[in-house]
Amino acid sequence: MALSSNATRAVSEDEFACLVDLLAADAVGSAQLTDLLHEEHPVYDGRGTATVIRMRGWILLALARSGLSDQALIFVLEELDTGIDAYLVAAAARALRSYVQPNKTFAPFVGRALNQIRYHDEPLSFASYGEYTTSSTGTSAVSELLATLAWLGPNARAVLPELERWRAEHGLSRKLRLDLDRALQVIRGPADGVPSCCGDLPEGRNILIRTSTARFDSKSIDSIVMQDQDGKLLKFAEFFSGRPSIVVFFYTRCDNPMKCSLSVAKLARVQTLLDAQGLARRIRTAAITYDPQFDRAERLRVYGKDRAVRMDENHRMLRAVEGNHALREYFELGVNFIESLVNRHRIELYILDAAGRIAVSFERLHWDEEKIVTYAVETLKEKGRW
C-alpha cells in the first residue's frame, strides 16, 4: 500500500481516515503511519491547524491500536513534551501505552504534559474520525495521561512528588481523583517484575550527527538572499561560511509557547553560554523564520529583543527574502503551510560547520543549551579538517 505524495495531497479528511485505518490493520503499515507523522508530508499541504490536529490525532490513535514502534516513539514523546492541544496530547498518551514496555524515561514527558494540559483539558471522543463531543462523560487529555502513568507504574516514581502535591490541591473532579488515586497506587507499588528499561531513550532519538564526509554541501542555498532584523540584505553563504553556526527555526505567530518562543529564548541562553566561554565571535547564531512574508525585519527585531536575543553582526534574526523553498528543502524542515501560514512544525535546531553544512541536528524534543554549545565547540575544532 504505497502512499505517493500526489495521491495523499488531494485526499479528503474522510479518505485520509480510511487510509490510516487500513494502514493500522496492515502488519506492514506501521512504517507508513510513522511516515505520515512527518510535518512536511504533502498530505498536510494547505490544511488548517485544526484539520492537521484531527489528522495527526487519528494517526496516533491508529498507532495505539497497532502498537507503537521505536520509529514512531519520538513523535509521541514530542507531543507530550511540547503539545498544547488536548486531543493530540490525549492521543499521544494513549499511543505511548501501546509501546512494547514501560520505560522510566517516559515519566517526565507524561508529567510535563499533565502540567501543560491540566488547566485547559477538554472532553474528548475517539470513537470516530474528527469527532468533537458535547458530553463530558467520556475521556479527556488528563484522564489519558493518568492512565499512562498507571501503565508506567513504578517507572513513574520520578513524578510521584508532583502527583502527590496535585492530589492534595483538591482541584480534580471526582472521576479524575479516582484515576489519580489508581495511578498513585500502582506507582507506589513494588517494582519487582515490572519490565523496564533504563538509561537513554530507546531508538528514535532526537539528535542526528553527520560526519564530515556525510554532510551535504550548501551550494543549493549559498546564494539565497536573506534579510536580518535591521533590514540588512545578505546571502546565505556570507553569513554561514567561515565559522560554525547554531541555527534555530521559528515564526513570530506561533501560538505554542513551548515551541518557537521557548526555542528563541533558549537560543539567547546559548548565546550567553558562548559569550561566557569567549566564543561569541567564533561561533555564530541565527534564528530563521518559517514565515518570511509576515515576519519582516521589524517583527524579527522586536521578537528577538523581547526574548533577550543578542543581535549583532555574528548573531542575527533572519528571513529568506528569496529562495525560502530551497531553504526548506536544504534543511528538510519539519513544517507545513496553509497558504502563507504555518499549520504545524516541529522544534528544530542545527549546528552548521564552517562551510555551512549541517553537522548536527536536534529535532522534536527540547534541547539542552549546554549540550548545544558542546556540539558547536566540537564542530569549531573541526575547522581546517574540511
Add this chain to the structure above:
Amino acid sequence: MMATKRKVAKKASIRKQTAGATTAVQVAKNIDDVRRQLKVLCDDSKRIEARMAALQSLGAAAFSVANFESVNTEYIAALRQVSTDSHEQLRRRALGILMRNKDGFAQKKLLNGLKDPAKALLPPEKALQLLGNDVHAEAYSAARAIVKKPPSQEAKREALRLLAADAKSAPLFEKVLRDKKEMRENRQIAASALNSLNPEKLQQQALKILKDKSDYADIKATSLTALEQFGDDAALGKDKALMRSVTRFESSKTAAKYKQTARRFLSKHSQ
C-alpha cells in the same frame, strides 16, 4: 437611508429587550454552584434570561482557572452543546467563548456555516469576527470568497479585517485602498492591513492618494499619517509635488482635524 434607520431601530430594540429581561447574575461560590449553573445553561426549558445569566456567571467563575479545573471539561461540553441552541444570542456568546479558546468544534461549525449558509449558526460577519480570534483557523479562503461576492457590507468588512493577517492578501488591500468606489471604512482597513503586511506598498499608495485631487479627505489624512509615522523623512521632504498636494489639502475646505494633520506633516517636512 431607510435601511440604516431600520438597523439602528433593530439594534436599539435588541438592547431594550436584553436590558428589560435582565436576570440577576448569581455568583458561583463553589463547584456545586457551578454545576447548578451548567444545568441551567443547558436546560432549554428555562427562560433565556436565566440561561444567559448562568452563562455570564460561569464565565466569571472560569476566570479563576485553578478553582475551575475540576469542571472545565463539563463547561466546554456545555458550551459546545448550547452553541447550536435555537436562541441566537446564546449561540453567539457560547461560540465566542469557545473561539477565544481556539476550540476545534466551534471553528468547524463556523467554517461550515461560511461554506454553506444553510448550516450557519451565526451571520457571516459574526462568524468571521469570531474566526479572527485564531490566526491559524483555515478561514482565509472563505474570507476571500466573501470579499469577492459579499452577502452584505458588514460581511465584507469583517472578511477584510480577517485577511489583514494574511501576507498573501497584500495585493487585495492595495486594490481596495485605491478604489474610490469602495466603502471608506474598508479603505481604512486596507491601509491599516497594508501597513502591517507590506509597509513599503502602503507608502507608495499613500503618495499616490495624496497627489490625487479627487480622493477623499479622510483617506488622505490616513495616508498622511502613514507617511509621517513610517515614511522616509528625507525623501518626503524633497518631493515637491507631494508638498504642493499637502499644502493644497491643508488650505482646502476640509475638517479641522485633517487640516491639523496636514499642518503637522508640513511643519515636519518643509525645508
